[in-house]
């Protein structure tokens with residue numbers, strides 16, 4: 001079986017030259033950013049007590065899923081045959097499908113395996129009641145969500161630029177594109193759009209890769225798995241099976257679709273240059289890694305080298321995985337990568353990469369040193385070692401205490417009911433990594449959900465109650481959905497709803513820089529992250545005690561818009577200038593209340 005995605009894989013010489021040239025000529029000149037004072041957590045590197053006390057936590061979380069109407073129970077379809085898909089869990093996607101300014105939640109169901117069309121296996125759509133109670137109503141049937149495939153992930157984005165969030169759902173076999181009709185219902189437009197795909201799809205992401213103002217689609221696939229070819233793994237003499245290691249199955253390639261702007265897509269996997277990269281993909285993040293204005297792709301692979309696809313323009317990519325420094329660990333070997341994310345973690349304005357890995361491996365933190373080159377700082381940053389006994393899946397970057405920097409949430413859970421490593425369990429607690437603003441982390445759970453062991457998979461963050469703090473939805477394999485509500489009571493914040501004109505309507509791929517009297521913060525907007533999931537599409541900035549001064553938005557079209565900072569404590573709608581000029585325009589009125597229940 002052909003596999004070129006291992007350490008030492010052949011990278012075309014042209015790619016190497018191009019990347020190195022890029023590093024020299026295009027390294028963004030971003031000043032070092034100041035960040036507000038660190039919260040009262042232990043300094044990185046300082047020995048921690050075995051059980052960190054909760055007292056210094058700047059905020060706490062509690063699971064409110066059941067109480068708020070999200071009574072979702074994931075079914076993984078575990079069989080005596082121990083088919084590998086049964087271990088993978090599902091994802092969640094936040095979207096405002098009815099445009100009322102309140103984030104609704106799509107939850108992917110897996111179901112019986114192999115899938116048998118049971119209605120039980122239907123994904124669920126929960127409408128945020130938006131009435132100040134923070135509650136949800138199951139609107140699945142009303143919305144016309146009818147997919148009964150063995151579900152994996154979901155990503156929400158406005159692919160047809162009509163101002164409404166659509167949904168792409170990945171499945172074990174056969175993906176689904178739901179177009180939002182704008183009246184509370186969706187239509188399955190998969191066949192017309194031509195994005196069903198084949199094989200075992202996992203995570204997906206929308207981005208405008210060719211810069212024409214329409215969102216294209218990248219779909220990650222795991223490995224070449226056939227139900228009828230399930231190996232026997234476990235104890236042959238006793239006849240007891242367990243799940244096979246992914247190394248037993250051949251790697252496969254990912255899929256890339258160009259948006260034709262008429263409701264259809266063209267499969268450009270071959271012509272784009274990504275087809276030859278065979279891996280075992282589970283997570284994907286789109287980010288402009290080298291700052292050239294074109295969105296690049298990073299894929300977390302399980303046991304094979306992670307992929308870095310550098311966007312050359314014209315829907316062409318080069319595989320720079322090895323030379324980027326983010327393909328392998330500092331030890332020169334691949335990890336079992338699952339969830340992935342990108343964000344400026346050390347405050348220099350460049351997007352860094354993080355990956356949640358399997359047990360007996362650290363989580364990865366690849367610091368962007370400019371020009372699309374990364375250094376592995378997993379261990380010295382404090383992000384790696386606390387993860388050794390955990391298997392990480394969902395991975396979100398969010399400013400947990402509105403302090404002006406991105407912290408990391410990792411949803412953990414093993415894949416084997418009886419793990420082989422001593423001290424490793426099937427169910428695991430999630431982890432919260434507090435960032436000091438310079439990319440140094442202290443792991444400290446805050447609240448009851450961080451003491452509870454569950455088998456977590458996809459996770460996504462959103463401010464579901466519009467109170468300005470970020471909350472987290474977690475899908476648990478074979479267990480109940482969790483909604484971790486952030487108790488708040490910390491720093492200031494401001495939120496943005498971007499509306500593209502020349503760019504894609506949702507503004508996916510915008511680079512937003514907020515300047516305050518304490519420094520600068522940079523965010524990228526995206527659709528698709530973590531593991532099998534997508535988060536609140538709005539831009540969220542924590543302020544601490546800082547006063548916002550100005551805002552700069554580099555739209556995907558290349559238009560750079562500068563404007564006075566919008567008011568703190570609310571979400572503000574900002575439209576891309578039509579004419580491509582650089583106006584000093586005042587922000588438009590807020591589109592959603594700053595407090596639940598207010599008009």
Ligand SMILES: [Ca+2]
Nearest residue numbers: 096098100102
């Ligand atoms: Ca809504």
Ligand SMILES: [Ca+2]
Nearest residue numbers: 208210214216
């Ligand atoms: Ca496009």
Ligand SMILES: [Ca+2]
Nearest residue numbers: 288290292294
């Ligand atoms: Ca780029």
Ligand SMILES: [Ca+2]
Nearest residue numbers: 463465467469
């Ligand atoms: Ca909130």
